[in-house]
Amino acid sequence: MQTEGRIQDEVSHLFRRESGKMVSVLTRVFGPHNIDLVEDVVQDTLLKALEQWRFRGIPENPSGWLYTVAKNKALDIVRRERLKNNLNDEIAYLLKSEYSVIPTLHELFSKSEIQDDQLRMMFVCCHPSISQETQVAMILKTLCGFGVREIASAFITNDEVIQKRIYRGKQVFREEQIALELPSEVHLEDRLDGVLQALYLLFNEGYSSASSDELIRKDLAEEALRLTLMLTENERTALPQVYALSALMMFHLARLSSRIDESGNILLLDEQDRSKWDERFIARGLEYLDRSASGDELTTYHIEAAIASVHATARSSRETDWAQIVVLYNKLYDKNRSPVTALNRSIAISELKGPKAGLAAIDTIENLNLLHDYFLLPAAKGEFYSRLNDTENAYKYFTEALNLTDSVYEKKLLQKKIARLE
Amino acid sequence: MKEYLYLFRGGEDPHEMEKKAGPEAWEQHMLKWKTWMESLASSGKYVGGQPLAMGGSVISGAERFMTDGPFIEGKDIINGYLHIRANDLKEASELAKGCPILDIVGSVEVREINSMM
Amino acid sequence: MNEYLYLLRGGDEARIAAKNDPEAWGAHMMQWKTWIESLEAKGHLSGGQPLADSGRVLREKAKKVTDGPFIEGKEIVGGYLLIKAKDLDEATEIAKDCPHFVYGKSVEIREVKQLAM
Numbered sequence: 001m002q003t004e005g006r007i008q009d010e011v012s013h014l015f016r017r018e019s020g021k022m023v024s025v026l027t028r029v030f031g032p033h034n035i036d037l038v039e040d041v042v043q044d045t046l047l048k049a050l051e052q053w054r055f056r057g058i059p060e061n062p063s064g065w066l067y068t069v070a071k072n073k074a075l076d077i078v079r080r081e082r083l084k085n086n087l088n089d090e091i092a093y094l095l096k097s098e099y100s101v102i103p104t105l106h107e108l109f110s111k112s113e114i115q116d117d118q119l120r121m122m123f124v125c126c127h128p129s130i131s132q133e134t135q136v137a138m139i140l141k142t143l144c145g146f147g148v149r150e151i152a153s154a155f156i157t158n159d160e161v162i163q164k165r166i167y168r169g170k171q172v173f174r175e176e177q178i179a180l181e182l183p184s185e186v187h188l189e190d191r192l193d194g195v196l197q198a199l200y201l202l203f204n205e206g207y208s209s210a211s212s213d214e215l216i217r218k219d220l221a222e223e224a225l226r227l228t229l230m231l232t233e234n235e236r237t238a239l240p241q242v243y244a245l246s247a248l249m250m251f252h253l254a255r256l257s258s259r260i261d262e263s264g265n266i267l268l269l270d271e272q273d274r275s276k277w278d279e280r281f282i283a284r285g286l287e288y289l290d291r292s293a294s295g296d297e298l299t300t301y302h303i304e305a306a307i308a309s310v311h312a313t314a315r316s317s318r319e320t321d322w323a324q325i326v327v328l329y330n331k332l333y334d335k336n337r338s339p340v341t342a343l344n345r346s347i348a349i350s351e352l353k354g355p356k357a358g359l360a361a362i363d364t365i366e367n368l369n370l371l372h373d374y375f376l377l378p379a380a381k382g383e384f385y386s387r388l389n390d391t392e393n394a395y396k397y398f399t400e401a402l403n404l405t406d407s408v409y410e411k412k413l414l415q416k417k418i419a420r421l422e
Numbered sequence: 423m424k425e426y427l428y429l430f431r432g433g434e435d436p437h438e439m440e441k442k443a444g445p446e447a448w449e450q451h452m453l454k455w456k457t458w459m460e461s462l463a464s465s466g467k468y469v470g471g472q473p474l475a476m477g478g479s480v481i482s483g484a485e486r487f488m489t490d491g492p493f494i495e496g497k498d499i500i501n502g503y504l505h506i507r508a509n510d511l512k513e514a515s516e517l518a519k520g521c522p523i524l525d526i527v528g529s530v531e532v533r534e535i536n537s538m539m
Numbered sequence: 540m541n542e543y544l545y546l547l548r549g550g551d552e553a554r555i556a557a558k559n560d561p562e563a564w565g566a567h568m569m570q571w572k573t574w575i576e577s578l579e580a581k582g583h584l585s586g587g588q589p590l591a592d593s594g595r596v597l598r599e600k601a602k603k604v605t606d607g608p609f610i611e612g613k614e615i616v617g618g619y620l621l622i623k624a625k626d627l628d629e630a631t632e633i634a635k636d637c638p639h640f641v642y643g644k645s646v647e648i649r650e651v652k653q654l655a656m
Contacts, residue, residue, distance in 0.1 A: 071656065072656055075656060079653065080540070083540055083542065083585075083623055093459070093463055093468060093470070094456065094459065094460065094463075096470060097459065097470060097471055097472055098472050098473050098651060098652055098653060098654050099452075099455045099456075099459060099471060099472065099473055099502070099504075099654075100452075100455055100456040100459050100460075101654075102452060102654055102656055103449070103452045103453045103455070103456040104456055105656075106449075107456075425588070427588070427590055427619065429616060432599075436654075436655075452654070470586075472542065472544070472651040472652070473651070473652040473654065474544055474649040474650065474651060474652055475649065475650040475651070475652040475653075476652075477627070477649075477650070478627065478647060478648050478649040478650060479627060479631045479647075479648045480645050480646070480647045480648070481631065481634055481635060481640075481645060481646050481648070482644055482645035482646075483640070483644065483645070484640060486635045486640065488631065492647050492649070500546060500616070500647075500649070501652075502652075503544065503619065505586075511593075511594065511595060514595075515595045515597065515604055518595075518597050519597060521597075524597060524598075524599055527599050528599070529596055529597060529598045529599065530596070530597045531594060531595075531596045531616075532594050532595045532596070532597070533590040533591060533594040533616070534590065534591040534593070534594060535588040535589070535590060535591070536588070536589045536590055536591040537589070
């Protein structure tokens with residue numbers, strides 16, 4: 001007899017993994033407009049599993065068990081909804097007839113179809129009429145099996161805010177009659193752009209979010225990579241920019257666990273124990289960066305991945321090819337004209353030519369006022385002044401930065417730097 | 423384009439089939455149905471259709487006399503129908519040749535959908 | 540809610556005779572229209588059509604094609620309706636009002652079969 005606690009642990013992990021798959025497949029059956037119905041079927045399936053497994057233990061093939069239950073529940077509801085013409089139009093004719101409904105459901109729950117449906121679901125969640133923050137929430141809810149509370153915790157906001165976003169997302173699902181399919185050739189790259197942006201955001205949310213829950217952060221970053229890799233496995237979406245984004249994520253994930261020490265302090269690049277960087281991720285990152293080199297378009301993901309690769313392959317901060325990094329930041333800035341990129345470039349310049357050059361570079365940033373509440377700006381200035389032994393200015397800017405960030409980690413880091421000044 | 427109704431009779435019972443050839447045999451057979459319907463649909467010929475349960479009732483005559491079940495015996499009972507589109511009776515009959523029920527000792531009656539006039 | 544198929548049989552000769560009397564036939568068509576409307580209004584109607592007399596039958600593996608329906612000595616199916624009802628009793632009750640009985644012989648009521656997963 002398995003203990004309640006163990007069952008719950010195993011089950012919640014499995015549930016999160018499988019519910020995203022079941023939601024995708026069932027959305028194929030009932031259509032995106034029936035997302036609430038779809039979530040009910042998944043919820044019922046998981047409840048039934050909890051009930052039965054508590055007494056009989058976890059079955060040998062738990063995923064298969066879940067799919068069988070979900071399939072049976074889906075069949076009952078298909079039989080009810082077909083009389084109301086409330087099925088996914090695209091395959092309704094196969095679902096409506098008893099001659100074909102069962103083999104059709106079996107096929108939809110097969111491995112390759114599940115994978116494709118998750119891909120299609122990604123495009124539905126990232127539909128252009130859904131705002132980007134809602135897109136990310138919908139991905140987490142439908143594809144990653146995250147609960148409202150977990151999403152809220154990842155975004156450091158309350159349940160209500162997330163609930164509202166999901167409500168709006170579902171409203172679009174219902175009202176816009178979005179088809180669950182990969183966009184046509186003409187629209188594919190445009191729509192893929194939207195999906196990659198959402199995945200990039202999801203990854204950053206995990207990698208550098210202010211949430212203090214390390215587990216959730218890691219989950220977010222890994223889920224973003226899982227979904228991006230899924231795009232590389234379909235021939236229509238395996239485009240150079242997708243490989244570039246995958247590489248970028250892998251380089252960052254390689255050093256994710258070295259970024260924070262045991263007491264929860266952020267370790268800067270030059271403080272990290274590089275032997276702890278995950279070499280398998282770095283090797284895969286290089287492989288994917290290599291694959292991203294086909295085609296003639298250089299996207300921002302390509303450049304960011306290249307920058308990350310220079311860091312990932314340097315033996316120490318001092319031995320880093322900062323000149324190369326400055327060149328890459330120049331290219332990136334040419335593409336996105338973002339003051340954040342310019343700020344990062346000035347940090348690289350300070351590594352290459354000293355803190356004075358860094359400060360000078362900051363002074364020339366166009367639209368610097370856009371960064372007026374971005375804590376990294378005063379944090380960087382503070383660092384430059386601190387290296388110039390200008391304690392007064394260093395203190396002023398570090399304090400300013402401290403007031404601009406909510407992140408527990410960043411606050412700790414800044415406090416450490418201030419303490420060092422005294 | 424005209425419309426036709428296929429009326430199915432005969433064919434093997436799923437339980438008999440499973441006993442004889444294992445559970446996969448029936449699954450394979452149903453897969454054939456799905457494939458056939460997909461091919462009809464892909465050329466715009468498919469409208470709809472269902473298998474029919476064995477029981478039922480029959481009402482007859484002006485006095486609405488009711489009996490249980492179809493009163494025809496065994497192999498003559500209609501056990502399913504399919505509604506399709508075809509250019510003429512010849513094409514409808516050709517398309518019917520793809521029907522999996524013919525592989526298991528069944529028959530298809532092909533009938534044109536008529537106007538009442 | 541389940542689906543039922545009505546198989547309408549018999550009365551071909553009576554109908555042919557009625558067609559020669561435009562007034563009687565017009566009234567009959569109106570009966571059909573009114574009945575179909577009431578089925579639709581109550582959410583019972585899924586579809587249905589009359590069928591032409593001629594047709595073909597394909598039999599078994601050889602896919603032997605023969606002309607015409609059909610079953611010796613039995614009434615051929617002259618039309619069908621697909622109906623939503625909560626059970627066989629309700630489906631049978633609904634069928635009693637079918638205008639088919641004006642000229643026809645019988646309505647066979649059959650439930651759509653739910654195959655097992």
